[in-house]
């Protein structure tokens with residue numbers, strides 16, 4: 212007889228094993244770890260009786276021009292009953308980079324429980340939720356209950372860099388793997404508050420590399436300083452031209468196509484129990500750029516934003532070094548919303564940077580590369596999946612879910628909807644303070660376990676729609 216506590220320890224141990232794999236997809240030289248993680252997930256699904264294919268995702272050209280082989284994508288399915296609806300679950304097992312030196316309180320790759328929270332890179336984004344889906348399937352198997360829907364899985368290892376190869380794979384498998392799929396569900400985002408939520412929109416994203424190349428070598432600033440135009444100074448001028456102090460993007464025309472806010476949409480914000488003061492404490496800021504709850508949420512979810520992420524090649528170690536770096540690459544991204552179009556945004560950004568660069572009269576070389584190019588996604592709230600999701604939340608948590616959008620990007624969401632023509636819903640189980648991509652990312656035991664129950668209930672509620 213297995214007790215509840217033993218079972219919970221067991222599923223937390225599984226998350227510990229998954230978090231221990233450093234499947235950071237940001238650096239292509241480390242994609243071996245991503246493959247290890249995919250193989251581990253594939254083995255787990257096989258042990259559960261699933262049929263697994265590690266589908267070839269093709270190749271990808273890096274900004275450097277080098278072509279690399281992509282890690283495979285897991286396409287899996289459990290026994291099929293033609294009388295039941297088929298649900299396809301999407302998730303990813305790659306993670307963002309993480310280092311102790313970034314300011315983690317515990318080793319990011321050693322899942323550590325503190326006061327009911329499980330800390331580790333990928334705990335919430337997205338290894339925890341992927342395992343929760345598998346555990347929901349296993350809960351039916353272990354209790355010898357028929358799973359009320361047919362289950363398919365698509366699990367990738369490059370979501371955090373823009374899902375390279377996945378767009379083509381979905382097109383290729385539209386009439387085979389996806390032909391009998393009725394619903395697609397994704398759990399790769401967070402609640403807005405402590406109330407469970409159903410997500411009906413995510414922002415898209417384009418990621419930019421701005422390279423400035425100057426002298427042949429890094430130079431001594433005492434010897435050459437004052438006599439050459441420094442790449443870093445050019446880059447700072449370019450990066451500084453992108454945003455004003457109110458957060459408004461300065462690239463001409465970039466925000467022109469944003470869908471206007473309707474009264475119906477505005478009303479959706481009234482019922483969200485988002486507390487501005489609490490959120491200020493969670494992130495540690497004195498104030499947001501906007502004043503009201505609605506304005507802050509809209510800025511995060513339904514308007515575009517530009518963020519500057521880093522500079523490669525600049526001196527960034529502790530201590531001082533009197534160097535003029537020869538080549539620096541600035542990195543920033545623009546989150547996009549309906550009806551913005553990533554290729555159009557990318558063209559406007561390149562034109563803007565070239566125009567500003569021309570005013571610097573610099574002898575240095577400018578190169579701008581755009582990657583990701585992920586479209587925003589918005590669902591129809593009348594979609595029947597939302598009825599099933601709403602009921603499942605009520606079954607498990609005893610409350611009505613909040614209907615929210617999400618500021619981050621699930622690159623493949625819109626492609627799923629466009630290419631397969633199937634209904635897509637996001638059913639998050641991650642907490643609003645889980646710190647995706649940040650130091651001390653975590654998932655609470657509560658969300659991990661109750662989230663598993665939510666997924667099991669969702670299978671049941673979905674089957675009632677069919």
Ligand SMILES: CC(C)C[C@H](NC(=O)CN)C(=O)O
Pocket residue numbers: 336370371372373399400416583585618619620621622647
């Ligand atoms: C394209 C991005 C890197 C994708 C990434 N997605 C998530 O974090 C989803 N949880 C993002 O930065 O939005």
